[in-house]
Amino acid sequence: MSIEPVLFVNLENICHNYRLLKETFPDTDIAGVVKNNAYGLGADKVAKALYTHESCRTFFVAYPQEGEQLRPHVPDAAIYVLQGFDPDAAELYTKNRLIPIVNTPETLRAADKLGLPLAIQLETGLNRLGLSLDQAQNLDVATREKTALILSHLASADEADNPQNRSQLENFEKFFTLFPNAKKTLAASDGAALGADFTFDIIRAGAFLYGICTFPQLADRQKKVAELTAALLQIKSLHAGDKVGYNATFTAAKEMKMGVVSIGYGDGLFRALSNKGRVFVKQGDALYTAPIIGRVSMDNIMCDLSEIPDAVLEKTRHVYLLTDNYNVDEMGKDAGTIGYEVLSALGRGQRTIKDYTPPLSSL
Amino acid sequence: MSIEPVLFVNLENICHNYRLLKETFPDTDIAGVVKNNAYGLGADKVAKALYTHESCRTFFVAYPQEGEQLRPHVPDAAIYVLQGFDPDAAELYTKNRLIPIVNTPETLRAADKLGLPLAIQLETGLNRLGLSLDQAQNLDVATREKTALILSHLASADEADNPQNRSQLENFEKFFTLFPNAKKTLAASDGAALGADFTFDIIRAGAFLYGICTFPQLADRQKKVAELTAALLQIKSLHAGDKVGYNATFTAAKEMKMGVVSIGYGDGLFRALSNKGRVFVKQGDALYTAPIIGRVSMDNIMCDLSEIPDAVLEKTRHVYLLTDNYNVDEMGKDAGTIGYEVLSALGRGQRTIKDYTPPLSSL
Numbered sequence: 102m103s104i105e106p107v108l109f110v111n112l113e114n115i116c117h118n119y120r121l122l123k124e125t126f127p128d129t130d131i132a133g134v135v136k137n138n139a140y141g142l143g144a145d146k147v148a149k150a151l152y153t154h155e156s157c158r159t160f161f162v163a164y165p166q167e168g169e170q171l172r173p174h175v176p177d178a179a180i181y182v183l184q185g186f187d188p189d190a191a192e193l194y195t196k197n198r199l200i201p202i203v204n205t206p207e208t209l210r211a212a213d214k215l216g217l218p219l220a221i222q223l224e225t226g227l228n229r230l231g232l233s234l235d236q237a238q239n240l241d242v243a244t245r246e247k248t249a250l251i252l253s254h255l256a257s258a259d260e261a262d263n264p265q266n267r268s269q270l271e272n273f274e275k276f277f278t279l280f281p282n283a284k285k286t287l288a289a290s291d292g293a294a295l296g297a298d299f300t301f302d303i304i305r306a307g308a309f310l311y312g313i314c315t316f317p318q319l320a321d322r323q324k325k326v327a328e329l330t331a332a333l334l335q336i337k338s339l340h341a342g343d344k345v346g347y348n349a350t351f352t353a354a355k356e357m358k359m360g361v362v363s364i365g366y367g368d369g370l371f372r373a374l375s376n377k378g379r380v381f382v383k384q385g386d387a388l389y390t391a392p393i394i395g396r397v398s399m400d401n402i403m404c405d406l407s408e409i410p411d412a413v414l415e416k417t418r419h420v421y422l423l424t425d426n427y428n429v430d431e432m433g434k435d436a437g438t439i440g441y442e443v444l445s446a447l448g449r450g451q452r453t454i455k456d457y458t459p460p461l462s463s464l
Numbered sequence: 465m466s467i468e469p470v471l472f473v474n475l476e477n478i479c480h481n482y483r484l485l486k487e488t489f490p491d492t493d494i495a496g497v498v499k500n501n502a503y504g505l506g507a508d509k510v511a512k513a514l515y516t517h518e519s520c521r522t523f524f525v526a527y528p529q530e531g532e533q534l535r536p537h538v539p540d541a542a543i544y545v546l547q548g549f550d551p552d553a554a555e556l557y558t559k560n561r562l563i564p565i566v567n568t569p570e571t572l573r574a575a576d577k578l579g580l581p582l583a584i585q586l587e588t589g590l591n592r593l594g595l596s597l598d599q600a601q602n603l604d605v606a607t608r609e610k611t612a613l614i615l616s617h618l619a620s621a622d623e624a625d626n627p628q629n630r631s632q633l634e635n636f637e638k639f640f641t642l643f644p645n646a647k648k649t650l651a652a653s654d655g656a657a658l659g660a661d662f663t664f665d666i667i668r669a670g671a672f673l674y675g676i677c678t679f680p681q682l683a684d685r686q687k688k689v690a691e692l693t694a695a696l697l698q699i700k701s702l703h704a705g706d707k708v709g710y711n712a713t714f715t716a717a718k719e720m721k722m723g724v725v726s727i728g729y730g731d732g733l734f735r736a737l738s739n740k741g742r743v744f745v746k747q748g749d750a751l752y753t754a755p756i757i758g759r760v761s762m763d764n765i766m767c768d769l770s771e772i773p774d775a776v777l778e779k780t781r782h783v784y785l786l787t788d789n790y791n792v793d794e795m796g797k798d799a800g801t802i803g804y805e806v807l808s809a810l811g812r813g814q815r816t817i818k819d820y821t822p823p824l825s826s827l
Contacts, residue, residue, distance in 0.1 A: 104550040105527055137730035137762055138814055163730070163763045164468055164815055184726055184763060185697060187467040204724075205698055228708040229764055230698055230724050257711050265712060334548060335567055335593055345591040348620050349628060361567075361593050363547055366805045367500035367526070369812065373736075373801070399500055399804060400526045400547060401592055438736070441762060442729045449732065449812040451501055452527055 102418070104332035106364045106453040110142050112150040113458060114324035118310045119155045121319050126293065129300050132159035134289070134307030136167060136183060140441065141448010142311060142327065146457055149174040151310075161305055165190045168199040181220060181250070185230065186212040202252055204230040206240070213244065220250035221280070225272035225287075226265060227256040234272075237279050251276060251283045255299075258291035259315065266295055291315040313440040314430050329423040329447060331364035331380075336406065336414060345403050346395025351376055358406040360391060362420055367399040368453055369446035370422065371436040378435045380404050381421040384413045391420065423447070465781070467695040469727045469816040473505050475513040476821060477687035481673045482518045484682050489656065492663050495522035497652070497670030499530060499546060503804065504811010505674060505690065509820055512537040514673075524668055528556040528564070535560040544583060544613070548593065549575040565615055567593040569603070576607065583613035584643070588635035588650075589628060590619040597635075600642050614639060614646045618662075621654035622678065629658055654678040676803040677793050692786040692810060694727035694743075699769060699777060708766050709758025714739055721769040723754060725783055730762040731816055732809035733785065734799040741798045743767050744784040747776045754783065786810070 122131045139147040144162070148171055151157035158178045162168045165187060168180045179200060186194070186201035186208040194201055194217055203209040204222045209232075213219060224231035231253060237245070253273050257263040273287050285301035290309030292299045294316040308315045312326035337360075339345070339353040362380060366372045378393040380402070391404035406414060423429060429440035429447075436443060447453070485494045502510040507525070511534055514520035521541045525531045528550060531543045542563060549557070549564035549571040557564055557580055566572040567585045572595075576582060587594035594616060600608070616636050620626040636650050648664035653672030655662045657679040671678045675689035700723075702708070702716040725743060729735045741756040743765070754767035769777060786792060792803035792810075799806060810816070 103529075103553055104547060105529060140730075140762075166466075166468060166815065184467060187695075190466055224700070226707065227710075228700065228702065228706060228722065228758070229761065229766060233700075256707070256709065260711070265707070332550075337587070337591065337596075339591065343591060344589065344619070344628070346619065347590075348623070359591065367503075367808045369809070372805045395591070398592065399503075399808065403592060442735045445730050445762065446732070446809065449814055451812055452529065 103454070104334065104363050106329060106331040106368050106422075106450060107456050108447065108450070108453050109328040109330070109456045109458065110146070111324070111326050111458045112146060114312065114326045115142075115147055115310050116150055116154050117324050118312070118326070119151055119157065119306065121322055122290065122293065122304060122306055122309065123155070125319065126300055126304060130159055130303045131157065132161055132286075132303050132305050133157050133310065134161045134305050135171065136161060136163035136307070137445055138167075138448060140307060140311050141445040143455055143457070144171055145174050147310075152178060159303060165193040165197075165199055165201070169193050169197045172197040183222075185222070186217075191215055200250070202250070204232060206232070206236055209240070209244070218250075219244065219248040220252065221248055223251055223253045223273065223276050225253040225269040227254050227269070229254065234275055237276055240279075245279050246282055248280045248283045250286065251280050252286045254289070255287065255292045258289065258295060261295060266299070270299060289315070294318060308441055311444060312428060313444065325425050325428050327423050327429065327444065327447075328421060329453075330419040330421055331362050333360050333417055333420055334363050334401075335361040337361070346375075347398060348396060351395040358409070358414070359394065360404045360406045360420070362402050362404060363400065364422060365398050365400045365402060368450040369448070370397060370402065371438070371443070371446065372397045373436040373438070374402075374432070378402075378432065379427065381424055381427060382406070382409055382413060382417050383421060383424070384416065387413070388426065389413065466817070467697065467726050469692060469694040469731050469785075469813060470819050471810065471813070471816050472691040472693070472819045472821065473509070474687070474689050474821045475509060477675070477689045478505075478510055478673050479513055479517050480687050481675070481689070482514055482520065482669065484685055485653065485656065485667060485669055485672065486518070488682065489663055489667060493522055493666045494520065495524055495649075495666050495668050496520050496673065497524045497668050498534065499524060499526035499670070500808055501530075501811060503670060503674050504808040506818055506820070507534055508537050510673075515541060522666060528553045528560075528562055531562040532556050532560045546585075548585070549580075554578060563613070565613070567595060569595070569599055572603070572607070581613075582607065582611040583615065584611055586614055586616045586636065586639050588616040588632040590617050590632070592617065597638055600639055603642075608642050609645055611643045611646045613649065614643050615649045617652070618650065618655045621652065621658060624658060629662070633662060652678070657681060671804055674807060675791060676807065688788050688791050690786050690792065690807065690810075691784060693782040693784055694725045696723050696780055696783055697726050697764075698724040700724070709738075710761060711759065714758040721772070721777070722757065723767045723769045723783070725765050725767060726763065727785060728761050728763040728765060731813040732811070733760060733765065734801070734806070734809065735760045736799040736801070737765075737795070741765075741795065742790065744787055744790060745769070745772055745776060745780050746784060746787070747779065750776070751789065752776065
């Protein structure tokens with residue numbers, strides 16, 4: 102096993118999480134959101150697993166280039182492009198049968214001219230991409246009637262009691278008479294957790310599939326998807342007063358055992374975890390915690406191994422950065438951000454090896 | 465031009481910054497630190513430019529796999545591997561003539577058995593990777609005498625007055641009699657700024673080459689290296705009271721013009737820039753600032769365009785995330801981190817197109 106970080110991605114668990122949503126909403130199309138390389142986990146592998154094992158036939162990407170890369174793995178699925186229509190990349194849409202979710206009258210007209218199916222993002226309160234009610238009302242009848250999909254996105258779906266959710270739902274409903282033949286989608290996985298009022302025709306499932314906690318009612322059945330390990334390169338003894346790492350932000354108060362691990366912010370491990378994060382040592386069923394000490398540097402972190410028996414450390418070659426009890430959500434809390442950002446940062450590690458379960462040959 | 469983010473990398477300016485160091489330290493070998501894909505800028509391109517145009521013949525990477533990728537571009541250069549010797553990847557070192565900078569007696573012995581040149585990292589106070597003075601004293605004479613390079617790294621080189629710098633220098637000097645035939649390297653570019661006492665045989669230049677401010681005395685002659693643009697997808701009007709983005713963290717106090725830009729934390733733009741960062745609109749010589757409003761989301765940010773004339777916005781297709789007046793250092797301050805982390809995060813953007821000056825064909 103090499104000294105590079107290894108991200109273990111469990112595709113079976115992604116499929117399990119997909120089935121949980123499917124069982125919960127049997128009459129709704131559960132789409133796979135695989136934009137941003139499936140939040141860093143590998144869009145081609147994730148999409149192929151969902152397509153092959155779960156018969157998922159609807160996918161969302163952000164860019165047409167992502168759609169182009171996805172197409173060979175999901176030959177007859179619908180692929181929607183969330184960033185809309187890019188006139189300079191028109192050929193990508195037509196060649197790969199990508200459906201742009203347009204967000205301006207101008208790009209709608211341009212996409213329509215190419216004969217692409219019309220899908221429209223609507224502004225209901227997030228104030229991100231989307232056509233306003235005024236702009237929608239100004240579209241001609243024929244355009245509105247042939248529109249195949251309308252989409253909007255919730256701003257505060259992770260706060261079940263936030264009145265903004267119902268306000269956005271009501272704003273969404275104002276568009277319905279304008280688009281009598283369109284399928285409707287409002288909810289990502291957190292929106293689906295708000296209840297059946299919010300699910301409509303398609304649930305856009307991303308974070309939940311990838312083990313991020315977005316659906317509290319299903320949390321105990323949802324499976325974790327990612328484990329991350331990195332090599333323990335060196336173990337050192339520290340004396341009281343010894344300082345650790347850049348700008349000496351950690352000082353040993355007593356004799357300590359310290360480990361140097363081969364991962365750093367260059368691999369997407371946030372520098373905000375300096376003196377705040379944790380790594381784990383496993384042996385059999387035992388799990389030991391080793392707090393990160395000192396600054397996270399580009400290629401390394403240091404951790405406090407003092408509480409771990411020498412007999413365990415002698416056999417330890419790798420530590421865990423992400424594991425079942427410390428998922429991207431927990432790391433996000435330690436880093437002052439959210440699991441979504443943690444996962445997509447670690448998933449972009451260029452030196453990190455991705456190791457898939459099941460092996461890709463069986464997909 | 466597509467709607468994906470574009471990172472413009474100026475290799476001429478990297479070479480210019482290299483020459484600045486070379487002129488300042490004409491008798492010292494200036495090595496190119498190209499680990500972590502040259503901090504995200506593209507190790508193959510950067511190394512090839514330094515090799516071809518500046519006759520750089522010494523490079524540092526972190527992992528043997530990085531060395532393997534580098535070798536074809538710098539055929540007769542020395543390539544040092546900072547993470548040390550990985551016995552499981554022994555063939556990579558021998559095949560590609562990579563020199564591991566070992567940090568434990570065990571890996572030293574293993575590397576020595578393969579007949580690799582001996583280079584050793586020494587612990588002088590950073591408490592990261594490195595052999596202690598005790599461990600060095602315990603090496604046999606023959607091993608010490610054939611050691612070709614000793615290396616250590618400063619913890620607080622960015623604080624010129626910090627006594628830790630001189631303390632580490634003194635600790636480094638304690639090893640000299642043990643390794644009578646070894647070249648010595650202690651300083652990265654910030655260490656070199658501490659003066660000629662710190663430079664020894666090799667300066668390991670990374671951040672300074674890439675436009676990060678590490679050498680105050682040369683700051684006015686150092687050139688910026690990276691510009692980053694992203695598409696302005698949509699412009700909207702906000703009314704007083706309108707809320708923007710996830711969890712409605714921004715509320716318009718009055719009528720505003722807002723832009724939606726196609727970049728987000730999925731592209732390495734830190735979510736910590738929510739309601740804190742800035743983007744820029746350029747027209748001719750005019751430069752306009754547009755503060756980021758609301759949360760940074762995975763694929764998009766929103767920005768306040770209110771201060772920018774409509775006539776300018778009509779012609780605006782892209783905004784600048786990094787530009788001469790707002791470099792990775794400034795973005796780092798806004799994000800609560802350092803330019804090094806900003807650059808390596810943005811450089812890992814998988815959807816980001818890298819556009820090199822000069823064109824690669826001329827390298």
